[in-house]
Amino acid sequence: MTRIRSMVAAVAVTAALAGCSTSGTATPASAPTTTEVTVTTERNQPTSTTPTTTSSAAEPYVVGSTRVTGSTVRATYDVAIPQLSGGNPAVTAEFNESMRAALQDQIDNDYGNDFALSDGYSTGETHVGRRVISAEQITGWIAVPPGAHGNSLIATVTIDADTAQPISLGDAFTDLDAGLARLSDRAAAILPTTRAGESFERSGIEPTVANFANWTASPEGMKIHFGDYQVGSYSIGLVTITVPWTDLSDVLAPGMQAVLSS
Structure with a gap:
């Protein structure tokens, strides 16, 4: 394999x-x-x-x-x-x-x-x-x-x-571009409440596969894991946000929400 x-x-x-x-x-x-x-x-x-x-x-x-x-x-x-x-x-x-x-x-x-x-x-x-x-x-x-x-x-x-x-992200979303755009939009709303703060690095959440490649599933939502320097300075460390499944339900592939939220 x-x-x-x-x-x-x-x-x-x-x-x-x-x-x-x-x-x-x-x-x-x-x-x-x-x-x-x-x-x-x-x-x-x-x-x-x-x-x-x-x-x-x-x-x-x-x-x-x-x-x-x-x-x-x-x-x-x-x-x-x-x-x-x-x-x-x-x-x-x-x-x-x-x-x-x-x-x-x-x-x-x-x-x-x-x-x-x-x-x-x-x-x-x-x-x-x-x-x-x-x-x-x-x-x-x-x-x-x-x-x-x-x-x-x-x-x-x-x-x-x-x-x-x-x-993969491509499997998770019916339309990958639409899914990435939604993740980018939700990240922009959530990141100010994290250590990244209001001045977070916006280039780190542009709707690209590379920016959202590190994700995991949870019952609450899709967890996005941002690496060192991705959304802020080194001092803030790693940052993780959770995008609720309800915010993604209309862009997820059919049946995928039931799998990923289990």
């Missing part, structure tokens, strides 16, 4: 790296090597050796993590990524492979520097619904040798638990 498809169709990766040149030629990376597997709860806290589901809604899936370590010519990495066990084997396999592909995309990217990837400065969320599995992965990036400070990389994966297929 080609995991690059997941990057284009469903796995969104955004890197906002201040002061880093993007010129140069990327060096092929070796595949990540799993060195440790730890089953955890949805909050990524260690549990006993007996698998425990995260909630009644999450059964029979168990949210855990796998630590992936290794190095390439340009990068070293030691990152814990979300993984599933139990449930529909096809869904579990698609989710797990997509999360690995998301990390591999970060490893393979040419940031213009040698770099190291580690666990993020904050923890992403994993949502297990009746019909959807959706996760945010936050990875810490730092140049080697270190610069002024590190940055956060965001990757998201959303899997249809009915079909075991990734869900």
Whole structure:
């Protein structure tokens, strides 16, 4: 199975790296090597050796993590990524492979520097619904040798638990341009209530796939995850907003709201 498809169709990766040149030629990376597997709860806290589901809604899936370590010519990495066990084997396999592909995309990217990837400065969320599995992965990036400070990389994966297929923005909306325009409009209304404030960076919410690529599903609405510098200065950190499904119902593809809000 080609995991690059997941990057284009469903796995969104955004890197906002201040002061880093993007010129140069990327060096092929070796595949990540799993060195440790730890089953955890949805909050990524260690549990006993007996698998425990995260909630009644999450059964029979168990949210855990796998630590992936290794190095390439340009990068070293030691990152814990979300993984599933139990449930529909096809869904579990698609989710797990997509999360690995998301990390591999970060490893393979040419940031213009040698770099190291580690666990993020904050923890992403994993949502297990009746019909959807959706996760945010936050990875810490730092140049080697270190610069002024590190940055956060965001990757998201959303899997249809009915079909075991990734869900992209193009899948979510009947008309992608109309969907992006609605997300941009709602972000403009919501961001002033966040750390970004009234003076948020408007270029970060222009109706493009790149600006809204990092999204996850929740019962309340579509969560949009903005990376470092996307909607404001580095000091505000990462910003997440939730656009209620009621604000998107007329632009979502038929039946998609029932899946994504489960």
